[in-house]
Amino acid sequence: MGATTKNTTDIAELSPERIVQLGLGFCASKTLLSAVELDLFTELAASPLETEALRQRLGLHQRGARDFFDALVALGVLERRDGIYFNTHETALYLDRNKPSYVGKMLQLANTLLYPTWGSLTRALQTGKPQNGIKDSEDLFDTAYSDPASMAQYAEAMTSASLPIARALGQRFRWVDYGTFVDIGTAEGAVPVEIGHAHSHLTGGGFDLPSVRSVFEAYVQRHKLEDRLRFYPGDFLSQPLPSADVLVMGHILHNWNLQVKRDLLAKAYTALPKGGALITYDQMIDDERRENAAGLLMSLNMLMRTQGGFDYTAADCIAWMREAGFTELSRERLGGSYSMVVGIK
Ligand SMILES: C[S@@+](CC[C@H](N)C(=O)[O-])C[C@H]1O[C@@H](n2cnc3c(N)ncnc32)[C@H](O)[C@@H]1O
Numbered sequence: 333m334g335a336t337t338k339n340t341t342d343i344a345e346l347s348p349e350r351i352v353q354l355g356l357g358f359c360a361s362k363t364l365l366s367a368v369e370l371d372l373f374t375e376l377a378a379s380p381l382e383t384e385a386l387r388q389r390l391g392l393h394q395r396g397a398r399d400f401f402d403a404l405v406a407l408g409v410l411e412r413r414d415g416i417y418f419n420t421h422e423t424a425l426y427l428d429r430n431k432p433s434y435v436g437k438m439l440q441l442a443n444t445l446l447y448p449t450w451g452s453l454t455r456a457l458q459t460g461k462p463q464n465g466i467k468d469s470e471d472l473f474d475t476a477y478s479d480p481a482s483m484a485q486y487a488e489a490m491t492s493a494s495l496p497i498a499r500a501l502g503q504r505f506r507w508v509d510y511g512t513f514v515d516i517g518t519a520e521g522a523v524p525v526e527i528g529h530a531h532s533h534l535t536g537g538g539f540d541l542p543s544v545r546s547v548f549e550a551y552v553q554r555h556k557l558e559d560r561l562r563f564y565p566g567d568f569l570s571q572p573l574p575s576a577d578v579l580v581m582g583h584i585l586h587n588w589n590l591q592v593k594r595d596l597l598a599k600a601y602t603a604l605p606k607g608g609a610l611i612t613y614d615q616m617i618d619d620e621r622r623e624n625a626a627g628l629l630m631s632l633n634m635l636m637r638t639q640g641g642f643d644y645t646a647a648d649c650i651a652w653m654r655e656a657g658f659t660e661l662s663r664e665r666l667g668g669s670y671s672m673v674v675g676i677k
Contacts, residue, residue, distance in 0.1 A: 363403050365443035368436045373419055373427035376410070380418045434492065441489035449636050456636045463636045472587060472638050477543055487547045491522040494582060497613060498523040500666040501580070502530035505611060505674065510577035512536045514564060516600070517584040519544065520551040521561065524580075528557045536576050539564040568596060573603040582613040585649070586630065589640025597656040604677040610658060612649055616671040619647045626669035649673045 367373065370390045375381070381389060387397040401417055404410040409427075411418045419428070426435045445464070452463035466475050477483040501523065507513075511534065515523045518538025528534060538548055542565040552561050564574045569592065573579065579600050585593045600610045617627040627643050634641035646663040650673055653661055658675025665671050 360407055362447065363400065363407065364409060365439055365447060366400075367404055367409070368427060368439045369443050371429060372404075373409075373423045373436075374429040376417060376419050377424055377428035377430065380416045382415050382417070386417055433495075435495075437485070437488040437492040438490075439492075441485065446633065446637075450633075453632065453636065456632075460635070462638060466637075466639070468639070470639075472641075473541065477541070480543075480546075483543060484547050487519040487544060490519040490583065491551070494519075494522045495526065496668065497582065497666050497670050498526035499530075500670075501582075501611065501613070501672065502527045504664055504666065504672070505578075505609075507531040507534060507578075510534070510609065512576040513578040513580065514539050514574050514576040515580045515582070516568060516573060516596075517581065518548060521548045521563075522551070523582060524561050525552060525555045525557055527580075528561050529555070535560045536578075537562040537564055539566055539568070539574055541565070541567060568599065573599045575603045575605065576608070577605065578609045578611065579604060580611045580613075582611075585612060586614045586634055586643045587638050587641045589642075592640070593644075594652055594655065597652055597658075601656045601658060601677055606677055608677045610653065610675050610677075611672055612653070612674075613666055613670055613672040614643060614649075615669040616646045616649065616663075616673070617643055619645045621645065624669050630669075646671050646673055650675075 370392075372386075372390060375386070375389050383398050383401060386401060387394065390397075392400070401410065402412070405412050405417075409420060409423050411420055425431065425433050427439075428434060429436060449464045455461075456463045462472075464472075464475070466472065476486045507527065507530070513524070513527065513534055513536040515521070515527075515536075515538045518524060518540050521538045524536060524538050528536075537552075538561070540548065540563070545563045545565060548563045549558070552558050552563075566574070581596065581600065585596065588596070597610070604610065615624065615627040615630045617631065618624045621628070631643035634643060650661045650663065653673060653675040656675075658677060660676040661673065663671055663673045
């Protein structure tokens, strides 16, 4: 069969639809991110609305409003019945700002910071350099924490990303065997608060840069856990880690290059008592590096936002933790694209 004939047969049998949809995936993504930015789902949680009322409530121009709302219907994040727009069960639960389950803070960060940065992916791939404006001498947190409002926005976004993992962590580890724990790089403290709520015998808290204290303490007080959870101020790049029976490192290792990853694991080993445990979690890439797209894309995100950060497989993490001295190493899926690795000193 000649090349032209074969090509014609392929075209008849194989649709380009999937490739084209993947290439245009940013259109759907930005439509959702703009809806979150406009707080559309919170407005509809207060009262379902017809097109014109919803348009006016959000301050939109007439030209695109109806297509925008109906695109959200077609994308499965809104419902329309008799001309009235409603949240779906999912968006009512997760995108109404007034619910504790709101995940919009992370999507707002995606809208304002990640979406523009991802426009420079090709440049990041060509240069190996971050594309978020950080200088060679800076790390992500020097710019993310340039003022208290940006720091609070970042910390709130981490809470919204980490709550489901924190709940899984509360259930998947034998906390009854331990009395104290510290979450290393804790942000607002979503992880210690969830674990503290699930296990009333535990005390401990969260370690982070001193500037994070105010948001941590406010969050812990809102959850009425200040008698059992406290803030540990410090810089894990230049100082030792606090001691506790269990240390947790979630979304930490992937921010840093291999040497810093190894140094942090060594510091955790030193800080733990004999028999103590280190729990690490991230969107760990599958060992074959072909299935966990979210983990691989997160690693590209680290390429664009940090000096040397990258995501890794559970096998990588186990090898680094073994080098640091940990034994009884085990891995477990935490739900979604997340896995944890646990090691014992
Ligand atoms: C990506 S966030 C992870 C937050 C939280 N562990 C979670 O999973 O939601 C990284 C955290 O590391 C903290 N961090 C960054 N550099 C640090 C340093 N040098 N010392 C202590 N904490 C640091 C940041 O302030 C931030 O709270």
